[in-house]
Amino acid sequence: MNSLANQHQSHLEKLEQYVCTLYETKDQLRDHIYKRAERAFRAGEEARAAITTIDSWKNRKQQVKQAFYESIGMEEKQQSVKRPIAPPVQLVTTIEHDDYIVEKLLLEVRPKHFVTALLYKPVCTMDIAPNTYPAVLFLSGHEYEAKHSDYYHRVCLRFVQAGMIVLAIDPIGQGERISGMTDSEDQPVWGTGEHQRLGVQCYALATSIAHYFVDDAQRAIDYLVSRADVDSSKIAVTGNSGGGTQTAMMMLTDERIAAAAPATFIMNREQYLLAGGVQDAEQVWPGFTAAGFDHEDILLAFAPKPTLVCAVAYDFFPIEGAEQTVANSRKYWEMFAKAELLQLATDQSLHRYTDRLACQAATFFIRHLQAKEQLPSELWLTSFAAAEIEPLPAMTTEQLLVTTTGQVRTSIADARLITDELRILGQQLGEQRTAQYEQQPLDYAQKVFQWLEQRVVDHCARKPVNFKPRFVKVDTIDEIEVQYWLWWSQKDVLNSGYLFRKVPSSNRQTSSSSQPIAVAVWPRGTTMLQPYWTWIEARCNDGEDVLVVNVSGEGPHEPHPLYNKPNYLFFGKVHKLADELLWLNDSLAALRTYDVVRAIQFVREHLIKDEQQKVVLYGCGLFELYTKLAAVLAVVPHHFIERSDFTVEKWIFDHMQAEEDVMSVIFPKILKYIDLEQLPERVGEKQ
Structure with missing residues (x-):
């Protein structure tokens, strides 16, 4: 490098490091955004404070549900009128245990889109087995193995122990549904990394990755409803972390859910804003805060159904937010004289669906979903956590894999992934843009300009x-x-x-x-x-x-x-x-x-x-x-x-x-x- 080049480099390095003392600007963008968020939070609080009658509650419920559907680019379905038929399902095999059986299932939720699932069913020890059972849809958080992890296997068994059928499904990007994406260093990504990449694509395509999470879970409910051994009026949903997010989304979108236990997710947006965390794309709902909605509105929309909010003391989802949201939401249950149906369960733990929370959720569901004559005794409820049914050995959890290779994409030759669906959507939008331009170029230009402006x-x-x-x-x-x-x-x-x-x-x-x-x-x-x-x-x-x-x-x-x-x-x-x-x-x-x-x-x-x-x-x-x-x-x-x-x-x-x-x-x-x-x-x- 010659002396002139050295001189240029020295000058440029100083310019790159220059700090202007006329104004401190590093926090300006953050402060600008936070102030806007705070105004939206206050507007939401004022709107919820004005809800004093069942009619005003109904109006708010409809508003929040519609806002959520619009946010994730999904048309609202009339759940109470007519549901689509149950998805095609393939029973791969059954694992028998002394206290329960596990059915390994492939649910075809959309054409060639397969969801890997495990269905747990209690082995009845009574002389007369019940005709139908309450059921729980279990939605996994960001755990690599998802539904077949030892951790979630044990959580699911608590609900089986309580006498419920459990359907645990793999979410997108986890378990047996990893798309095979890699990062810039060619390392595989899954979970939040995959969700975020898919979410980026979805934003541009006027949809949301949350749309697909909701659709998968709704089709899982369709399957549960179709089973002769499930009481379709007694279906609950639970999950923690990302599964808590999915639980909340189901509380907003599926009227067939009779009870819910969202775990380590419910808080409020203001507390999370200040705590500094970042969520992946299915947990971000565009426009939701601008419309004045928060986690309190999730509970509002589910009232007055039995709801147990589960939280832990040392979570990155601030427990203060969970406590405040539950306290503020109690009035919606009180409107129906059902205040006892909204509860908060806590544990001293880091971010986790702890065994204590699993036991509390299981007993909560049984209390509120079983017929009175079937309710277990108080002695059973108090001793529930003392003795758990035996899990499958950790070394055999691979037996819970549904597919032959452990991944849908490599086991089923013609299986479609979300990436395939997004490519098709991208092609369709491109064809629509081209057609609009070719038919009326000036109108197309005007429309684009106005939208952009x-x-x-x-x-x-x-x-x-x-x-x-x-x-x-x-x-x-x-x-x-x-x-x-x-x-x-x-x-x-x-x-x-x-x-x-x-x-x-x-x-x-x-x-x-x-x-x-x-x-x-x-x-x-x-x-x-x-x-x-x-x-x-x-x-x-x-x-x-x-x-x-x-x-x-x-x-x-x-x-x-x-x-x-x-x-x-x-x-x-x-x-x-x-x-x-x-x-x-x-x-x-x-x-x-x-x-x-x-x-x-x-x-x-x-x-x-x-x-x-x-x-x-x-x-x-x-x-x-x-x-x-x-x-x-x-x-x-x-x-x-x-x-x-x-x-x-x-x-x-x-x-x-x-x-x-x-x-x-x-x-x-x-x-x-x-x-x-x-x-x-x-x-x-x-x-």
Whole structure:
């Protein structure tokens, strides 16, 4: 490296590390989002406080159920009118035990979509066996083996011991339903990693991965209802962690559920916001918080049915939230004079469906689902936990595998996975967009422009203010002056950037004022200059000014990390902030696209020298999404510096491995409206 190159590197390193003392901005994006969430929480509390009659409760129940269905992109089914027939089921084999039998089942919940399941049935020791049993749908949390793990096997046996049939199913991405995805290091992903990748695809396709979790569980209920040995009026649902989420979703969507015990999930959104946790995609319901709904509304919608909320003291789902939500919800049961049917069970434990909670849930279900003459004695209830029925030995849990290879995808040649379904949905949306464009191109362009403008510019939370710009001259590199500019993108949120401008010398003509100003956006903004210096220098030497923009939460505005996790990977701080915006019916991608639109407006108002000077927009990598959309809204030419290997479309049709910055470019429903590859040309026809 020559001395000039060394000098450039030294200058650029200092610029990348520069800290402007005019304003502290690292917490601004977080504070902006949290304030919006707090306003939504308060509005929800006020709306629930106004519920004082059964009629007002009914109205709220309908509102929350409808909001949930809309959030996950699923049409509401009229459960009470007519249900679809039970899914086709294959009984693979049966395991017999002294106290119970286990049926290994394959449920075809949708054509060629198979759910692996275990059905436990008590072996009756009475002289006369009952004709029908109460049943429990057990929904697994984020455990690798899911329904056949030793942990959940023992939990299920508590319900069997209480005299109930139990159907335990594998969720998407766990147990025998792992899709075979890998990360950027080619390591397999499952559970939260798979759920998040599928969730990213679903957001773009105007649906939700939660949709598929709900559909699987509802079809499992269809199967239970069809069994002659199940009392269809006495079906309960339970699960913890991710299974607690699934339980809550079933409480909102399936009226056939007679009792529920959501474990280690129910809390409230405000407590979780402050606790700092990040959830995976099926646990994030876009727009739900914006509409004023919270976990209290989940319980409200299930009232006055028997409900046992299970919580542990040392959970990352704050127990304070569970206690507050149960206390606030008691009034809905009191309206029906059934306050005793809402209970809170707790244990001193980390995040887990403990044996104590399993025993409490089992006895709760038996108390409220059995006929009075069948109720066990109080002595039985008090001694229940003392003696448990014998589990299958840990070494034989592999016997609980339903498929021959341990995975549906490798055992059933024509089995379809969620990834297959999403590809088909992506193709259908693409065909619909193409047909709309070919039939009425101007109408299509107008529709896209209006939708985009509403999501980005006219969003109810956007509060534009005077730019109030300020700048500091920070360096000069080879006759290129560097200024650091700050301006308000919206109320409470500052953006910034470096303006690179060739300094006129005494022996050189001043560059033409009609030369364009290049506005550039890339990940990490001004803290990542060295890879782009050649490009910046070339633009400046051609007489252009270059503004490298730091959008909200980028560059010097990067938020403080969450639990020392990388900010830009899944489950880091940017993921959390992106999720909170989804809850608020917004997105980080829309907010940052707005930042770019405002940056263009700022340049036009404060940096343009005359009316002949134009703005040209450059995007790089995944952040090209922001510049593509902003170019349409601000009516400026668009170019790219360096294309990303992955685009939103490719995430649908190819396997997404890399996760860096992915949550920054989630724009819900975008593929329903926009063909991103042809966006500037097609929507540009409107102008």
